[in-house]
Amino acid sequence: MASPIPLAKKQQINLLRGWPSPHLLPADLLSAACQRVLADPVESVPILQYAPDEGYQPLRERLAQWLGRHYGVEPDANRICITGGASQNLACVLQSFTDPHYTRAVWMVAPCYHLAATIFEDSGFAGRLRAVPEDDEGIDIEELERRIKALESKERIESQAEPKPFKNPGPFRKLYRHVIYAVPTCSNPSGKTMSVRRRESLVKLARKYDALVISDDVYDFLQWPLDGAVDPQRPPEMRLPRLCDIDMSLGRAENDSQGFGHTVSNGSFSKIAGPGVRTGWAEGTPAFVLGLSKTGSSMSGGAPSQLCAAMLADLLRTGELESFIETKTRPELQRRHKIMMDAVKEHLEPLGAVGRESSVSGESIYGGYFVWLTLTQGPPGVLVSDAAVKEENIIIGRGDMFAVRGDEQGAKFDQNIRLCFSWEPEEALVDGVRRLGLLIKRMQGNLAHYEKMAAEVKDSDRPVSSWV
Template identity: 85%
Template sequence: MSSSDAPPPTKPKQINLLRGWPSPHLLPADLLSAACQRVLADPVESVPILQYAPDPGYQPLRERLAQWLGQHYGVEPDANRICITGGASQNLACILQSFTDPHYTRAVWMVAPCYHLSFGMFEDAGFAGRLRAAPEDDEGLDVEELERRLAAWESAEKLGSHQEPKPFKNPGPYRKLYRHIIYVVPTCSNPSGKTLSVQRRESLVKLARKYDALVVCDDVYEFLQWPLEGPTTAQRPPEMRLPRLCDIDMSLGRAEIDPQGFGHTVSNGSFSKIAGPGVRTGWAEGTPAFALGLSKTASSMSGGAPSQLCAAMLADLLRTGELANFIDTKTRPALQRRHRIMMNAVKQYLAPLGVVSQESSIQGQSIYGGYFVWLTLTQGPSGLLVSDAALREENIVLGRGNMFAVRGDEEGAKFDNAIRLCFSWEPEEALIDGVRRLGLLLQRMQANVGYYEKLVAGVTDSDRPVSSWV
């Protein structure tokens, strides 16, 4: 390596392009503070708010969510379809407790690339070794390929055994056990940013009904979408109102294999990205039978629905319209601006080096959203080499592609030549500087790939940042 190609002698200031947190400027602390004072001011209201909550959650929040979501998606509001949760992650654990069995439920099918911190939640529920990749194509989750893999699994099971597995759990009258779980982020998927079309959504619901699967939809970016072209405004594009899978499922009526009406999809929503992760409040929406069954999770029945105080605060902000206004006028325009800043930097500093972005690979895409951009390295070093060198030489933390391969089924969908960058956390000027420094690094690496391959030898995943950044 020549002196001109050498890395900087000292590490510059760290830029974290892995951390999927909202910028501190997008936390509505003043709104939450005022709402807290309002809901606690009257003892008639504050006493039940500070007591144990009803199992399905704080009723005013259920009702106001039903109105807000119903208006947004154009469906009939029904609070009985909603169960208040402690956020999307906590609720995923509750869904697995209540509607799966590690002996009866065959497998968990996960969109790939996948949100990397979800693997442990499924493994904690007893599904280690049974996580399977459901790969994406240019339009998101490839439903036809998923069905081929599901059918192959079912055929192999029939050849291996003629006995139906006996579950360990007794679901009782309010719940059921599903044969398969399908985990997907239908809108602005993390990490790829892809959004499923209406046709794909309908096909996925029908597939779930055919194989007695429950589709768990991480619907956390639904309100964080914007046009790729045009001014940075509060305008909500009509394309962001694609029907949720739970609404498609409801519109089809009860499936023949589902006489109790639990349905085959659940929308796992959260206030983390729109009001702050610290509020630890979310919601699940499915059929009334599913919402009731979810509320029967024993931990909720013992302690009451989680996040009662924050649920009351958020219900107040929905009542006043302040939260919706904050999203429309501050959160979404800021994310749109940040995304545009990062993509302009990617085009300037990375595209000439053979880096392809997700947006540029889909013709006619006009809407984007979420927190992340997914980049493919078409020449030179792998994503693993780049992520290690970025941290070591440029003090840049980023997501390496294979971090998002489904654990235990990495061969089912590989992402060796991809990286994920987050545009929501760092200051705007750091987004530009981070991408610029990454471009300088790639220039050095493409000229000296062998040198960097030797450096990465012996480095294990335990030496790399993962668990503390989402």
């Protein structure tokens, strides 16, 4: 079956790439901030030198104030460590607080941010990534506990000896028995936001089983009301408590004599100031943050991103970054999301595609970068993904990309696709969804042809971008 228009004449549309639109990069603000922080030699010398292990102190303090206002918690710079972004910090957390022999498993909320899998595997957890499915409120707590119990029971039967760690954490760190990885707000890829009661239950479960919850809180500032209305009694975005705030509010757990806590918030400026700034923050208990700062790479070179940290501290001081998010970033993402969803309703819903109406169950709120669709009338996502490239020059995220590597049967997503609305121009969002609808209609009319074509395609031929 030939494509109606030659592929070479079709504009490529990348609905997989999870990058901010060039319009959402505050280059002028960053340029001005850089000039300001370097103008005074007294201030610029320490900025251009090695950083303190915990990070640039003015940024720690201004982040504490900003996050404190946003989440309604007491500001405490001692709870914050400056990082090189969420991905780099995930690796540092694993280096400092896990052991490939002692830590039993990494539990990933599925569908998951799949590129995290390689970071876990690099830390010695290949073959020990475990899927935990979601329901409408987020992570399925009962299923997570059932699977943890089953794993621990199986290991007790197979070996009576308690595993001995390879690492010596020393006085400033500890090793956790389990790791739980989640994106609780506007999750990538599902778009779901975990309810408050699920957040509370997850923290309590982590404390019970000596688990560390690593929470990627990268979309918290990117939420909006779907109807466009602003309730004067509530900010325009949901401000649910972070897992680290819930953990702190419960006080020290009985099995936590050193006060490390059982959660860490992994924040990043990538979605709100640009991925290239390579700067983020971790927030946890003061003991956890001090231990994280003892990661070898930080002690050798100091906290990463010292210059960019100073620039961002300056933008927090002036209020320009907050203003940019509120007046530029969030409104543009809100508009782009509506444009894509209107196109989905017109071109894909009649073909059986179903998407989430909101991020938060029972609330008219959405956020983040992505739309997660279920194809209820076939064909499966992998066939749609392959055919979209071959016939329409469109790149999308197929559902099985977001299964947990090594535990694909723990939660399957064969009938799902993910679309990103943050990268392509607005007109391309509409055209991409329209062309995708034409493709799916063709596929529904001749599914056998596409199944035969897929059998001839090797996995290596399928486009999987590293930037999602």
